[in-house]
Amino acid sequence: MSLQIKPILVALRRHKAGTLLIAVQIALTLAIVCNALFIIHQRLATLSERSGVDEANVFVIANQWAVDWTTQQIDAQVRADMLALRQLPGVRNAAPSTGYPLQGGGWDNFITMTPDQIKPTTDSAVYMGDEHLLDTLGLRLVAGRNFHSDEVLVMGTQQALVPPQVIVSKALAHRLFPDGSALGKSFYAMAASPSTIIGIVDPLHRQGASPWDKLHAGQSLIWPARPDDARGVFYIVRAKPGQLAAAMREAPKALYAQSRLRIIDPKDGIQDYAQIRHRVFDSDRGMAILMGIISAVLLAITAAGIVGLTSFWVGQRRKQIGIRRALGATRGDILGYFLTENLLIGIGGVLAGVVLAFGINLWMVSQFETARLSLAYVASGVVLLLLLGQGAVLAPAVRASHVSPVEATRSV
Amino acid sequence: MFAYYFQLGLRSLRRNPALTALMVMAIGFGVAASMTTYAVFRAVSGNPIPGKSAQLFTPLVDNWGPQQNLQGEPPDALDYVDAMALMRAQQAKRQTLLYQVQMSVLPGGDRDLPVSANGYAVYGDFFPMFDVPFQYGSGWSAQDDEARSSDVVISAQLNQKLFGGVNSVGRTVNFSGHDYRVVGVTRPWDPKPRFFDLFNTTGFKDASDFYMPFTRAQDLQMRSNGGNSCRGSLTFTGWEDYRQSNCVWITAWVELDSAAAVARYRRFLEGYASDQQKAGRFAWSPNVRLYDVMQWLDVRRVVPPESRISLLVALGFFAICLVNTIGLLLAKFLRRAGEIGVRRALGASRREIYAQYLIEAGTVGLAGGVLGLLLTAAGVAGVGVLFPPQIAKLAQLDMSLVGLTLLVAIIATVLAAFYPAWRAARVQPAWQLKSN
Numbered sequence: 001m002s003l004q005i006k007p008i009l010v011a012l013r014r015h016k017a018g019t020l021l022i023a024v025q026i027a028l029t030l031a032i033v034c035n036a037l038f039i040i041h042q043r044l045a046t047l048s049e050r051s052g053v054d055e056a057n058v059f060v061i062a063n064q065w066a067v068d069w070t071t072q073q074i075d076a077q078v079r080a081d082m083l084a085l086r087q088l089p090g091v092r093n094a095a096p097s098t099g100y101p102l103q104g105g106g107w108d109n110f111i112t113m114t115p116d117q118i119k120p121t122t123d124s125a126v127y128m129g130d131e132h133l134l135d136t137l138g139l140r141l142v143a144g145r146n147f148h149s150d151e152v153l154v155m156g157t158q159q160a161l162v163p164p165q166v167i168v169s170k171a172l173a174h175r176l177f178p179d180g181s182a183l184g185k186s187f188y189a190m191a192a193s194p195s196t197i198i199g200i201v202d203p204l205h206r207q208g209a210s211p212w213d214k215l216h217a218g219q220s221l222i223w224p225a226r227p228d229d230a231r232g233v234f235y236i237v238r239a240k241p242g243q244l245a246a247a248m249r250e251a252p253k254a255l256y257a258q259s260r261l262r263i264i265d266p267k268d269g270i271q272d273y274a275q276i277r278h279r280v281f282d283s284d285r286g287m288a289i290l291m292g293i294i295s296a297v298l299l300a301i302t303a304a305g306i307v308g309l310t311s312f313w314v315g316q317r318r319k320q321i322g323i324r325r326a327l328g329a330t331r332g333d334i335l336g337y338f339l340t341e342n343l344l345i346g347i348g349g350v351l352a353g354v355v356l357a358f359g360i361n362l363w364m365v366s367q368f369e370t371a372r373l374s375l376a377y378v379a380s381g382v383v384l385l386l387l388l389g390q391g392a393v394l395a396p397a398v399r400a401s402h403v404s405p406v407e408a409t410r411s412v
Numbered sequence: 413m414f415a416y417y418f419q420l421g422l423r424s425l426r427r428n429p430a431l432t433a434l435m436v437m438a439i440g441f442g443v444a445a446s447m448t449t450y451a452v453f454r455a456v457s458g459n460p461i462p463g464k465s466a467q468l469f470t471p472l473v474d475n476w477g478p479q480q481n482l483q484g485e486p487p488d489a490l491d492y493v494d495a496m497a498l499m500r501a502q503q504a505k506r507q508t509l510l511y512q513v514q515m516s517v518l519p520g521g522d523r524d525l526p527v528s529a530n531g532y533a534v535y536g537d538f539f540p541m542f543d544v545p546f547q548y549g550s551g552w553s554a555q556d557d558e559a560r561s562s563d564v565v566i567s568a569q570l571n572q573k574l575f576g577g578v579n580s581v582g583r584t585v586n587f588s589g590h591d592y593r594v595v596g597v598t599r600p601w602d603p604k605p606r607f608f609d610l611f612n613t614t615g616f617k618d619a620s621d622f623y624m625p626f627t628r629a630q631d632l633q634m635r636s637n638g639g640n641s642c643r644g645s646l647t648f649t650g651w652e653d654y655r656q657s658n659c660v661w662i663t664a665w666v667e668l669d670s671a672a673a674v675a676r677y678r679r680f681l682e683g684y685a686s687d688q689q690k691a692g693r694f695a696w697s698p699n700v701r702l703y704d705v706m707q708w709l710d711v712r713r714v715v716p717p718e719s720r721i722s723l724l725v726a727l728g729f730f731a732i733c734l735v736n737t738i739g740l741l742l743a744k745f746l747r748r749a750g751e752i753g754v755r756r757a758l759g760a761s762r763r764e765i766y767a768q769y770l771i772e773a774g775t776v777g778l779a780g781g782v783l784g785l786l787l788t789a790a791g792v793a794g795v796g797v798l799f800p801p802q803i804a805k806l807a808q809l810d811m812s813l814v815g816l817t818l819l820v821a822i823i824a825t826v827l828a829a830f831y832p833a834w835r836a837a838r839v840q841p842a843w844q845l846k847s848n
Contacts, residue, residue, distance in 0.1 A: 017831065021739040028732045032725060039721070066516040066526035067589040068632075115645060118479045157635060158654045160646035192645045231514065231637060256525075263516055263528045283718050286798030290722055294729055297441055304434050305736035312743030368717045 008341050018309050019345055026349025026385055029302045031356035034381040035364065036291040038373050043284040043291075049217075051101040051205040052169075054138025055273035057092070057239045059248050060100050062270075063255070064232035064263040071156035074228040077259060082132070084254045085235065090243035091251070095132040097234045098227045099125075099207045101220075102273075104280045106207030108216075109189040111176065117188075122175050124168070124189065125206035125213075125220040128155060128227045129236070134167070134201065136238045142170060144183050144199035147224040155225040163223045166195035170202035171218030189221065209280055211369055232263075244272060299388060306392035310338065314400040321400055322407030331401040338397035339390060346389040350382045357381070413764075414771065421772035425779065428744060432776070435740050439780025440787055442733030443821045445726035447784065448791030451813055452799060453723045455806035456615070457715045460603035461542065465705035467669050468541065468607075471498060471681055473688075474699035475658055480643040486699055487641060488712070489611040492655040493693075494684075495662040499535070503680045504666035505673070506537040509626050511662050512612045512638035515587035517574065529570060529587065530637070531622035532609070533629035539565070539596075541667050542608060547571075549581035549596035552625060556595075560627040564592035570621040571597045590632065592624065604806060607705045610712040611663050612638025616802040636661045678702050718798055734828045741776075741832040745769055752836055753844025762837040769833035770826055777825025781818040788817055 012019045063081075065074065078096050085094035099106035107127075110120035127133070131147040147165060155161045166189075173182035186194035204220040206213045227233050235255075239247035252264050264270065271279075314321075321334055361373035425432045459465050473494045474486035481487065490498070495509050513533050516526045538544070539551030548571075552563045564585065571580055571594075580594045605615030633651040642659035668674045678700075685698030703711055745752075752765055789809050796804040 017742060017835070018739060021735055021742070025732055025735045025739070028728065028735065032728045032732070036725065064514070064516065064528055066518060110643075118644075158633075158648065158651050160648050188645070190642065190644065190646050192647055231635060260519075260525060263526050265528065282800060283716070283798060287718055287722070290798055291725070294445065294725055298729055298732060301438050301441070301733060301736055305438075305739055308431055308434060309739045309743055312747060315747065364721070368721060 005340065005344070008337065008344060012341065012344070015313065018313065022306060022309055022342075022345050023349040023352065025302050025305055026346055026389065027351075027353035027356055029298055030350055030353030030378075030381050030385050031360055033295045033298060033384070034353075034357040034373065034377050035360050036295045037381065038361070038377050039370070040288045040291045040295075041377075042371060043288040046209060046284045047281050047288070049205060049209075050203050051273070051277075052137070052139050052201065052203040053101055053205075053273060054238060055277070057241060057244055058137060059237055059239070059244065059251075059270060059272040060103075060276065061235040061237065061251060061255070061264060062232065062268075063235055065230060066261040066263055068230060071154065071228050071230075074230065074233075075154050075226060078226055078228060078233060080258050081235065081255055082130075084258050085237055085251060086132075088247060088250050088254055090239050090247035092238045092240045093132050093136040094235060094237045095129045095136040096226055097127055097129040097133055097236050098229075099127055100234055100236055100276075101137070101205035101207065102209070102276050102280045103207040103234075105210065108206070109221075111172075112188045112190075113176070115188050115192055115194075121187075122172070122219060123212075123216045124172050125208075125216075126189065127204075127220065127222045128225045129222060130224065130226055133222060133236065134199075136236045137204075138238060139201040139204055141167075142200050142202045144197070146199060151224045153225040155227050155229070157228075157230040160191070161223075161225055162189070162191035162193050162195060163225055164193070164195060165198045165224055167199040167201060167222045168197050169204040169218055169220040170200050171204075172221060173197065173200050175219055195221075195223070209284075248272065299384075302385075303388050303392040306342070306389055307396060310342065310393050310396040311399075314338070314396045314403075317400075318403055318407050321403040322405055322409075325403065326405035326408045334401040334403070335397050338393055338400055342389050342393040342397075343386065346386045349389075350385055353385070354378055354382065413767070417768045417771040418775060420768060421775035424744075424748075424772055425775060428747075431740055431744055432779075435737050435744075435776050436779045436783055438733040438736050438740075439777060439821055439825055440783030442730035443781060443784035443817055443824070444787030444791055446723075446730045446820070447788040447813060447817045448795065448807075449719070449723040449726040450816075451788075451792055451807040451809070452795055452803065453715065453719050455808075456605065456719055456803060457709075458604070459706060460605055460607045460709075461705060464541075464543065464667075465607075467667055468705050469504075469666050469668055469674070469677070469702050470708050471664055471666060471677070472701040472703070473498075473681065473685055474696070475660070475694065476643045477694065477696045478699075481699070484699075486701055487660040489639070489641070489660040490662045490664055491658055491660050492662060495664055497684060498664050498666075498681075501680065501684070503677055504668055506541045506667040507665065508535040508538040508541060509662050509664050510534045510538065510608065511626075511629075511636045512609065513624070513629055513634050514637040515622075517570075518586050518589070520574075527573075529621040530618070531620045531624060533626040533634065534623050535626050537667075538623065538665075541665060542603075544601055545599040547597045547599045548579045549594070551623075552595050557625055557627050560631055561625060562590065562592045562628055563595045563625055565596040565598060565623040566594055567598050567619060567621050568600050569619065587622070587624075605709060605714045607709060608665060609638070609663060610708060610714060611661075612636070614716070615709070615712070615714040616800070616806075618802065674702070716799070716803065719803075722798065730824070734824055737776075737825060737828045738831060741773060741829050742835060745832045745836040746839075748836075749839050750844045752839040753841045756839065756841035765837040765839075766833050769836045770829055773825050773829030773833065774822055776829075777822035778818070780825060781821030784821050785814060785817050788813070 108125045111122050111124050112120050130152045131149045134146050151165050153163050182197050186196045188194055203218055206220050364370045472486040474481050475491050499509050510532045515529050517529050518526050536552045536557050583594050584591050602619035606613055640659055640661045648654040648657050668677055681700040682698045685700050688694045792807050792809045795807050
């Protein structure tokens with residue numbers, strides 16, 4: 001092999017500006033692409049989080065009351081509405097609730113192990129619903145039992161109600177009782193009296209997807225109570241397989257037949273889980289798409305830049321190449337020369353780029369509470385950019401290798 | 413000379429179409445990415461009330477204490493007890509409390525179903541404080557606040573829906589089963605970000621439909637339709653218990669028009685918290701805040717992280733495009749070393765060569781700017797992919813953005829050309845002429 005690095009380095013010293021420009025471009029591209037890919041990975045991981053809901057068949061009706069009713073009036077109406085919904089031919093089950101997974105934010109309570117503990121142990125999303133809620137959402141009960149209908153309390157507008165039973169997500173059970181003994185144990189959720197765990201479901205996503213929610217990912221609880229809040233209630237409905245569209249059409253009609261003194265927003269009052277997921281993860285998906293586009297264009301521009309500059313160099317050095325060829329260098333030698341030259345510049349660039357990539361990430365961690373960049377991303381970024389450089393330099397290098405030795409004698 | 417060099421520049425662009433296309437695309441993509449993300453950033457980080465943002469303040473009082481507050485910071489809103497105490501003290505030129513309420517408008521006219529209306533419970537000072545523009549009538553007086561009257565100010569949009577847009581002052585509307593007298597109709601008014609309610613919103617929401625007296629909303633026991641945050645164990649069983657709890661749900665605003673007034677109000681707040689400590693209600697020393705509008709926007713992080721990150725990434729992207737352009741311009745200019753040598757030999761000064769190549773770079777920048785403009789238009793139309801509709805619709809391609817796009821493209825390219833043009837101007841005529 002005649003890959004001699006020293007002459008290449010000497011030659012590069014005569015092209016400081018071009019060398020530096022390519023190296024800087026590779027460094028910046030590596031730094032940005034690494035961080036962009038990392039953001040894409042994180043956002044896509046969020047997108048694929050499981051809600052625990054039978055998403056293909058469940059939809060949600062946001063029902064607001066049109067007049068000031070007493071808790072008793074509201075409770076009677078909710079019961080009547082439930083009967084009407086559950087009787088619809090396309091509906092498997094229905095339940096009232098204070099919120100639903102992936103709603104985009106909602107009620108959460110601090111959890112303590114004793115009533116006078118000041119610093120909370122953790123934080124849990126809070127759902128309230130009746131004994132039909134588990135089946136309606138399609139949650140998987142992994143231990144214990146569902147609520148009995150006589151355990152379901154009535155919660156009026158301004159009541160801090162604490163039911164003595166609770167069903168928790170496996171994530172919350174594990175957080176509170178890591179040894180797996182959660183069933184039958186009690187805790188306090190901002191209450192003077194305890195709630196005892198009678199069942200465990202897995203998984204059950206929180207309402208939100210904010211950094212706060214991520215900090216307490218999957219930690220949720222369900223209390224047995226009919227939310228008879230004067231402001232309104234969510235009706236969760238689970239359609240029979242394949243009958244989602246029909247059930248979504250029939251449900252509001254059935255409700256208006258019960259009473260017209262309610263408001264179901266014609267625009268977004270009824271949403272299936274495809275819409276709910278879309279709404280809550282909109283910006284995550286958008287961010288992933290944007291970063292993807294930027295990375296792709298960036299790599300293309302960097303590659304094109306390398307092609308452009310190397311072509312220029314080849315053009316400049318035709319005579320030298322001709323001389324080398326005349327002195328006995330093979331085409332492979334010339335090809336190898338340009339590939340090695342690019343590799344050397346590339347290595348210089350990625351070394352600077354690695355430092356820059358971690359620098360940018362550290363700054364983002366402090367500004368946006370993002371996660372730390374993992375080494376694997378940087379390593380794959382380095383490989384990607386070195387390969388990109390070699391690929392980009394190939395065409396000009398091949399052209400250089402075709403320079404005829406005759407060129408050495410020309411134009412002198 | 414400028415026109416001639418410009419012409420030369422245009423001609424040179426045509427000479428290496430691939431290289432030129434590459435540069436124009438790099439500039440175009442770079443500037444478009446930056447401008448699109450900047451359009452969003454500009455929309456979300458603007459001053460929503462430029463004339464008064466330094467005179468409007470929101471006070472916060474730590475009613476949770478060091479064990480339970482937000483890592484040393486007071487909660488982002490007030491509980492009922494503190495809110496009412498600040499309101500009753502009347503220590504500012506103007507003051508209001510506010511919280512979000514939702515009501516229904518019962519069927520009437522051509523509507524056969526009730527519709528929901530979103531608004532705020534506020535004090536009469538709200539309207540002059542925030543410069544709310546009126547189409548008909550006005551806000552209500554402090555006496556009306558005292559009298560807990562059933563007045564309401566409705567938006568132009570709701571007035572259109574309910575009264576067909578005519579002057580409805582003095583008419584009666586029924587919200588959620590209660591009658592209200594319309595005292596004013598606002599012109600379309602929806603400051604972005606909605607600085608006055610950053611506890612319940614992230615700053616971007618559909619416009620409000622109505623404003624009603626805070627005192628009347630209390631009489632009707634209207635629960636906030638927005639946020640509510642509490643600490644410790646919750647024991648309330650009704651409205652009165654709830655109002656005495658440590659739950660925060662009310663935002664307060666005061667208008668203070670001099671530095672002295674601000675200092676005085678700060679002392680008053682400290683004094684109030686200190687009195688609460690003496691009275692035994694707080695077991696901690698005063699921990700209060702007084703933020704003006706821009707500080708409050710910052711504290712509540714109104715600019716979405718997506719906006720900041722995408723702007724930064726786009727600027728980095730633009731920087732790479734420029735580095736790329738420097739390299740390509742270098743190649744393009746030095747390829748013509750022979751030509752430069754001839755011109756120099758014929759008497760052109762270095763300065764002239766320098767000017768010629770900078771202007772040539774300017775034409776590249778202009779072409780890149782035009783491409784960037786088209787891409788920015790496409791980008792602005794597509795920001796809905798990344799941002800929720802309330803924010804996406806704020807990003808607009810107006811004249812200032814068009815101008816800025818072209819300007820940034822040209823200036824950046826000319827800056828990028830400084831080094832390559834300098835190298836071109838340094839070409840030795842003798843060297844070039846020799847080998848020909």
